[in-house]
Amino acid sequence: MFYFDAHCHLQNKRRFEKAKNLHLKYFIVNATHPDNWEEVFQASRVMPEILxxxxxxxxxxxxxxxxxxNILSQYLNKNPNIMVGEIGLDGTKPDLVHQADVFESCLKLAQIYKRPVHIHGHKAWMLISEIxxxxxxxxxxxxxFNGNETMVRRFLKLKNAYFSLMNSRRFAIIPADRILVESDSPDKNRRLENVIEVGNQFGCGWKQxxxxFLDFFSHFPDGLRNTPKGLFRW
Ligand SMILES: [Zn+2]
Structure with missing residues (x-):
């Protein structure tokens, strides 16, 4: 058994060391803007736990x-272990048309390079499911993810949906084999320990x-550097 964090922003080395002390084995670290792409990429090279x-x-x-x-395309082209995120829509922010434009550009790159995407969808889950x-x-x-049961069903119509949670409230409405857990730390001072606590509350446990988590990575044609070997389907 191992612990993981399916969504965080821990590219800073000092913070990351603290995180490792909690015995988390893998961290999916999301950059948010071209200004921090290189920082996240370099962090993943020196700290192999960072995906x-x-x-x-x-x-x-x-x-x-x-x-x-173009710049994002080059990163993806040269590095088969890089995923696409954090992308998405936020219904509480202005300029949804521009947001959708940027979101779709990222989705197109993910499709070309066959990479999974990590989506922010606050108050925009319906529009995201349509896109x-x-x-x-x-x-x-x-x-x-903080949508309702109807939204869960809509996303499950698409075959490769995973739901990453920061609390136990939606465990009951999502199939057990599609649930991941995350801290989103250090965003908004969120605590990294939370990811372990939430995972401990999951009825099927960390084993599931x-x-x-491994199932999610099995969708990669080439597998992911640093993930356990022999677990990829292709
Ligand atoms: Zn985030």
């Missing part, structure tokens, strides 16, 4: 360099969570 994602968070769609799609229905093969994690 890197590069993307544009819907809060940070302004000030994008003009060639940002994702145009990408039926996409493997995706819905980060800090581990299986889900």
């Amino acid at each position: 890197p994602c590069l993307g544009v968070h819907p809060w940070y769609i302004d000030r994008l360099p003009i060639h940002w799609v 994702l229905s145009c990408y039926p093969d996409m493997v995706f994690v819905l980060h800090n 969570l581990d299986r889900n």
Whole structure:
């Protein structure tokens, strides 16, 4: 059995060392803007527990360099272990049209390079499910999922949906084999320990969570560097 964090922002070395003391084995670390892509990428090279994602968070769609799609494309092309995230939509922020535009550019790259995506969908789950229905093969994690049962059913119509949770409230409405847990730390001062506590409350235990985590990575054609070997389907 091992502990993991399916969504965080722990590219800072000092913070990361603290996290390791909690015996977490894998961290999916999401960059949020071209300004921190290189930082996350470099962190994953020196700290192999970090599984890197590069993307544009819907809060940070302004000030994008003009060639940002090209730059992201190059990262993905050169590094088969990089995933796409944090991307998505936020219904509480302005400019949903621009957000959707940036989101779709990221999804298209993920589709081209066959990478999973990590999605922020605060108050926008319906719109996200509509957009994702145009990408039926996409493997995706819905980060800090807080939708209702109807939304769960909509996402499950797509075959590769995973739901990442920060508390136990939705354990009952999501199939046990699609649940991941996360801390989202250090965002908004969120505690990393929370991920272990939430996992401990899951009825099927960490064993099932581990299986889900590995299952998620089995969708990679080439596997992921640093994930346990022999667990990939292809
Ligand atoms: Zn986040």
